[in-house]
Amino acid sequence: MEEKRTGCSNQEWLDGVYDKLLVKMKAECERIGTMIPYTTGKDGKYHDIEEGPWGIGFWTNGFWPGMLWQMYEATGDEEYRKAAVGVEERLDVLLRSPETVDHDAGFLFLLSSVANYRKTGDKDARRRGLMAASTLSARYNLDGRFIRAWNDEMAKMTEHFGGGDIRGWMIIDCMMNIPLLYWASEETKDPRFRKIAVNHAKTAQQYITRPDGSCNHIVAFDPDSGAYLNNPGGQGYESGSSWSRGQSWAVYGFALSYRHTGDETFLDTAKRCAHYCIANLAVNDWLPLVDFRAPAEPVKYDSTAAMCIACGLLEIAEHVSEHEKRFYIKAAYRILRACDAKFANWDPETDSIMTGGTFFYHDPTGENTEVPIIYADYYLIEAILRLKGKALFEW
Numbered sequence: 001m002e003e004k005r006t007g008c009s010n011q012e013w014l015d016g017v018y019d020k021l022l023v024k025m026k027a028e029c030e031r032i033g034t035m036i037p038y039t040t041g042k043d044g045k046y047h048d049i050e051e052g053p054w055g056i057g058f059w060t061n062g063f064w065p066g067m068l069w070q071m072y073e074a075t076g077d078e079e080y081r082k083a084a085v086g087v088e089e090r091l092d093v094l095l096r097s098p099e100t101v102d103h104d105a106g107f108l109f110l111l112s113s114v115a116n117y118r119k120t121g122d123k124d125a126r127r128r129g130l131m132a133a134s135t136l137s138a139r140y141n142l143d144g145r146f147i148r149a150w151n152d153e154m155a156k157m158t159e160h161f162g163g164g165d166i167r168g169w170m171i172i173d174c175m176m177n178i179p180l181l182y183w184a185s186e187e188t189k190d191p192r193f194r195k196i197a198v199n200h201a202k203t204a205q206q207y208i209t210r211p212d213g214s215c216n217h218i219v220a221f222d223p224d225s226g227a228y229l230n231n232p233g234g235q236g237y238e239s240g241s242s243w244s245r246g247q248s249w250a251v252y253g254f255a256l257s258y259r260h261t262g263d264e265t266f267l268d269t270a271k272r273c274a275h276y277c278i279a280n281l282a283v284n285d286w287l288p289l290v291d292f293r294a295p296a297e298p299v300k301y302d303s304t305a306a307m308c309i310a311c312g313l314l315e316i317a318e319h320v321s322e323h324e325k326r327f328y329i330k331a332a333y334r335i336l337r338a339c340d341a342k343f344a345n346w347d348p349e350t351d352s353i354m355t356g357g358t359f360f361y362h363d364p365t366g367e368n369t370e371v372p373i374i375y376a377d378y379y380l381i382e383a384i385l386r387l388k389g390k391a392l393f394e395w
């Protein structure tokens with residue numbers, strides 16, 4: 001069937017992109033090394049994060065080492081390991097100034113230190129991972145039973161989506177950070193970290209996901225009493241809409257909470273969010289709009305959401321029956337192949353693979369709309385390597 005539609009089978013497509021990935025990443029690793037890339041500049045090249053406005057604490061700074069660890073797992077090439085360790089050493093400064101870290105400690109340290117520890121057993125990497133888990137745990141709001149999003153400095157930036165007092169905010173994105181806490185409990189046999197993660201996930205289930213599988217980006221609680229207040233709009237079109245990257249965090253994040261806890265309600269939530277995403281992608285040639293409930297025009301895509309949804313589907317596929325598995329894997333292939341055809345750049349002489357990434361819907365400059373974004377490449381690589389049976393589990 002897939003062969004009829006596109007001229008090659010899924011296996012042939014996978015083998016082809018894997019070969020291109022080996023060439024592209026080898027060249028990128030030689031060029032980029034311990035630089036920390038986010039997006040390409042006007043010159044089409046990656047620049048170090050510390051040259052731009054975002055700085056060393058930016059939430060995406062773990063994705064490059066995460067990619068390098070994936071490639072090290074797949075190939076055993078020492079150059080990937082050395083570059084990943086070099087980036088991890090640069091991130092160490094964050095643990096000595098924890099006010100620069102927020103709920104995204106998971107993205108930063110799961111994909112650098114914890115990946116290193118999982119692969120090599122390095123003691124410093126373990127120490128960094130556990131320090132990051134402690135920093136993340138300290139953000140737990142006891143009465144609201146959630147991990148606080150962002151720090152006060154973000155209030156200014158969040159004004160365009162209803163900012164102001166953000167002390168009582170939780171966001172769907174954090175479902176991808178709490179695996180750091182599951183890891184810390186698995187590692188230390190101390191249940192405290194896991195309990196915080198489970199409570200946070202239960203609160204997200206109650207207040208973020210909706211019955212049809214769509215979800216909010218943000219929930220605002222009273223920071224003192226923990227009482228529910230409202231749902232500010234966030235990075236999607238508006239409050240009540242459906243930001244596709246938020247949807248992707250829900251699909252993959254709840255599937256991961258199931259993996260780490262065995263709580264069937266998390267798997268059910270992941271599947272519900274996955275089915276909603278699949279339905280919305282299927283009616284749009286498997287291409288990801290920035291928001292599934294934005295007006296029909298202008299059309300804005302976000303490849304990052306699609307890549308993360310694909311990984312979430314592959315994670316769900318690991319926890320369901322053989323018959324069900326086919327559905328999730330087939331949908332993942334559809335998404336990956338559609339985005340490969342529309343957004344991928346496999347030229348090894350140029351930086352980044354996936355174009356078409358969008359940071360948030362209402363981007364006033366357009367500079368962060370449909371551009372290469374590092375985490376689209378991370379999730380693309382993870383998905384390809386999962387399908388090849390060569391991925392490192394980093395969550």
Ligand code: GLY
Binds near residue numbers: 173245
């Ligand atoms: N976690 C921030 C974002 O998805 O843009």
